[in-house]
Amino acid sequence: MTAKVNCRLGVLVSGSGTNLQAIIDHIESGGIAATIACVISNKPDAYALTRAANHGIPVVIHENRNFSDRNEYDKATVEILRKHDVELVVLAGFMRILTDTMVNAFPNAIMNIHPALLPSFPGLHAQQQALDYGVRYSGCTVHFVDNGTDTGPIILQSVVPVEQDDTEESLSAKIQKEEHRVFPAAIKLFAEGKIQVNGRRVRISP
Numbered sequence: 001m002t003a004k005v006n007c008r009l010g011v012l013v014s015g016s017g018t019n020l021q022a023i024i025d026h027i028e029s030g031g032i033a034a035t036i037a038c039v040i041s042n043k044p045d046a047y048a049l050t051r052a053a054n055h056g057i058p059v060v061i062h063e064n065r066n067f068s069d070r071n072e073y074d075k076a077t078v079e080i081l082r083k084h085d086v087e088l089v090v091l092a093g094f095m096r097i098l099t100d101t102m103v104n105a106f107p108n109a110i111m112n113i114h115p116a117l118l119p120s121f122p123g124l125h126a127q128q129q130a131l132d133y134g135v136r137y138s139g140c141t142v143h144f145v146d147n148g149t150d151t152g153p154i155i156l157q158s159v160v161p162v163e164q165d166d167t168e169e170s171l172s173a174k175i176q177k178e179e180h181r182v183f184p185a186a187i188k189l190f191a192e193g194k195i196q197v198n199g200r201r202v203r204i205s206p
């Protein structure tokens with residue numbers, strides 16, 4: 001893959017947007033040669049929208065309740081992303097499962113961050129799943145999105161220890177700290193053209 005001159009990102013959000021903020025901060029400090037072309041939220045009250053607006057980033061409120069089915073919603077999402085010439089789609093706390101319409105429109109160009117060490121604990125409440133299972137280590141995973149749920153090729157992972165007295169909140173906080181480091185790092189690798197996907201395996205050029 002060749003390096004993008006100034007990689008255009010489309011960031012999809014549903015919530016508070018701390019990962020979005022970390023990405024914005026890395027771009028603004030010159031750490032990533034990318035532009036956030038648009039932030040799209042399916043929730044009109046997502047705080048992530050305020051964060052984007054604070055930095056002059058175009059926002060689109062794209063509510064799923066206005067669409068009869070998931071496929072139609074995703075078709076419209078693809079149109080918005082195309083209109084903004086997006087090269088990499090970033091799921092930063094976007095609380096919806098994508099249909100094949102979205103996934104096939106951006107092959108190996110949709111990144112998600114998951115708050116567990118995949119393939120362990122996919123789906124919702126990953127931190128609580130990890131606590132309930134009794135693992136000694138958890139963490140986060142940045143992966144490309146494929147047609148499954150949290151099953152795509154893994155780009156980067158970061159590990160955090162699980163302490164005896166950790167709660168869902170305390171473990172989530174430790175994991176989020178790592179998310180804010182590895183998600184921008186993975187985006188940077190993509191923007192620099194350093195990621196190659198071979199089946200399930202991701203090769204990162206030095």
Ligand code: GRF
Nearest residue numbers: 015016017018019093114115
């Ligand atoms: C993160 O914990 C991420 O792992 C999950 O959704 C959460 C989003 O948090 N996919 P934020 O909106 O970026 O603060």
